[in-house]
Amino acid sequence: MIDDIELLRLIENNSRLSxxxxxxxxxxxxxxxEQEITRLKEENVILGYTTIINWEKKAPDNCIxxxxxxxxxxxxxxxxxxxxxxxxxxxxxxxxxxxxGFDLMIIYEDKTLRDIATFVTEKIATQEGVLSTxxxxxxxxxxxxxxxxxxxxxDDRQAIIL
Amino acid sequence: xxxxxxxxxxKAVQQVPPSAIRRFFDVAAEMKGHVISLSxxxxxxxxxxxxxxxxxxxxxxxxxxxxxxxxxxxxRQAICDYLKRRYGVSYDYKHELLITVGGSEGLDxxxxxxxxxxxxxxxxxxxxxxxxxTVLFAHGVPVVVETKPENNYKxxxxxxxAAITDKTKYIIIGYPxxxxxxxxxxxxxxxxRDVLLKYPDIVVLxxxxxxxxxxxxxxxxxxxxxxxxxxxxVMVNGFSKSYAMTGFRIGYVxxxxxxxxxxxxxxxxxxxxxxxxxxxxAIEAAANADAEVAKMREEYNHRRxxxxxxxxxxGLSCFxxxxxFYAFPCIKSTGLTSEEFCERFLIEKHVAIVPGNAFxxxxxxxxxISYAASMEDIKEAMQLLKEFVExxxxx
Ligand SMILES: Cc1ncc(COP(=O)(O)O)c(C=O)c1O
Numbered sequence: 002m003i004d005d006i007e008l009l010r011l012i013e014n015n016s017r018l019s020x021x022x023x024x025x026x027x028x029x030x031x032x033x034x035e036q037e038i039t040r041l042k043e044e045n046v047i048l049g050y051t052t053i054i055n056w057e058k059k060a061p062d063n064c065i066x067x068x069x070x071x072x073x074x075x076x077x078x079x080x081x082x083x084x085x086x087x088x089x090x091x092x093x094x095x096x097x098x099x100x101x102g103f104d105l106m107i108i109y110e111d112k113t114l115r116d117i118a119t120f121v122t123e124k125i126a127t128q129e130g131v132l133s134t135x136x137x138x139x140x141x142x143x144x145x146x147x148x149x150x151x152x153x154x155x156d157d158r159q160a161i162i163l
Numbered sequence: 164x165x166x167x168x169x170x171x172x173x174k175a176v177q178q179v180p181p182s183a184i185r186r187f188f189d190v191a192a193e194m195k196g197h198v199i200s201l202s203x204x205x206x207x208x209x210x211x212x213x214x215x216x217x218x219x220x221x222x223x224x225x226x227x228x229x230x231x232x233x234x235x236x237x238x239r240q241a242i243c244d245y246l247k248r249r250y251g252v253s254y255d256y257k258h259e260l261l262i263t264v265g266g267s268e269g270l271d272x273x274x275x276x277x278x279x280x281x282x283x284x285x286x287x288x289x290x291x292x293x294x295x296x297t298v299l300f301a302h303g304v305p306v307v308v309e310t311k312p313e314n315n316y317k318x319x320x321x322x323x324x325a326a327i328t329d330k331t332k333y334i335i336i337g338y339p340x341x342x343x344x345x346x347x348x349x350x351x352x353x354x355x356r357d358v359l360l361k362y363p364d365i366v367v368l369x370x371x372x373x374x375x376x377x378x379x380x381x382x383x384x385x386x387x388x389x390x391x392x393x394x395x396x397v398m399v400n401g402f403s404k405s406y407a408m409t410g411f412r413i414g415y416v417x418x419x420x421x422x423x424x425x426x427x428x429x430x431x432x433x434x435x436x437x438x439x440x441x442x443x444x445a446i447e448a449a450a451n452a453d454a455e456v457a458k459m460r461e462e463y464n465h466r467r468x469x470x471x472x473x474x475x476x477x478g479l480s481c482f483x484x485x486x487x488f489y490a491f492p493c494i495k496s497t498g499l500t501s502e503e504f505c506e507r508f509l510i511e512k513h514v515a516i517v518p519g520n521a522f523x524x525x526x527x528x529x530x531x532i533s534y535a536a537s538m539e540d541i542k543e544a545m546q547l548l549k550e551f552v553e554x555x556x557x558x
Binding site: 007010011022025026027028154156158159160161162163 | 182188191192194195200202203204205207209291292341342461465466468469472515517521522
């Protein structure tokens, strides 16, 4: 029996492992791993596989905005409607319903600050039910997707320890 | 040169030979940085952050002085709470626990507190190299019991009993074991208890540094859990392996007050107190790091299985290890000695592992492979091992 939580933790950290490798690490067979992963995909537990990229090295001018949106829920549709509409934009990389002083947190990535400003004024502010927006820009990433970007920790151990 | 140092240096010190594998050590040290190291007996993980932070905060608050000899009250209490939670065993932090400079100090204290010249101490080999040395430094006589792969490197009750004489002062047991990775279950220990009950004078020193790294059962099993042995089992434990805290130099001994008191006496004259900063880290580790330990354990366990598979693929026989972060495969089929095997593997394939004879004569014909290394390194090393063994067999 595979512990599916352990399996998920494993592939969350490294989605490039083969079924054989996962099977060895979990002490089971490759076919069982394949079956389990297929099941988890069918149940929409596994949604996709991504690569963690430090875009600051390749496209240093890209901009990420975190946009707080206050809204009045549209009648009969709650918050979900607007959240789903905004989520449809490709450049919206995340959308969360929040507790506290605002309702939706939108993370939006584009080439320039102006692109983000345009998105906010033209696409968000104009939506029915939107009361106000506050936009924050990311200046530097230290850690994302659980990975520290410039980690100074290194292996300082001696060659042999008995 | 007028002084004859042979005459000056204590005979007890001189009789302990410099490590049997000195030459191999030097070669490996020279090649460090250019090799894959599966030769390291300490975690590759960096200490979990909140544990480091506890130390930093204690420095900010000015805790830069000696602590009480046995350790800060809070640290001792946190360790006793941990032992109660994980082992189900109660120790009184005032009289039954001493915080030491690593488990290493505990091993030394026990030897100095217990041994009169000529007393015998039973040592279960293959084992951590300090056991025999501490006994010899304290003018004791080590009596070796050899464990065997066919018994999964467990201590067998009849083998223990055969080694007991009227000079036996104590016995050192260390599971999960360095270098074999063997573990003892509570049922295994029950058989040892039955032998010990026949010899009520013999003290037990149980080295449980790897207690949290058990892949058979996530709860530690230990002789300390038998109440009928409570008056004579001393647990040596610490934070080095379980919490990836080797550099903090912090450990402890727990046991009956009659045995802890003389150890406190030696410690108070020779050490004063364990590092204060590390004692604050120990509180955080003992109280709040179960989740971090579980995460490391899970990762070690994945690596362990990859190693076992790699050894199988390389055609080396190995009993299945369930503890610590070591495997101890047999290399006799290659026709090489342990040292030849390791030296050639290092030079030809650039992978460092440790010859088994470093851990006792019965380790000859075996090698210790540590999986306190990244998964990528382990996979690559296993591939190289397979190639190496195939080349040896072709001749
Ligand atoms: C079995 C065993 N006991 C004790 C120790 C000593 O650990 P420390 O002094 O770091 O607590 C080690 C370290 O390698 C070990 O492997």
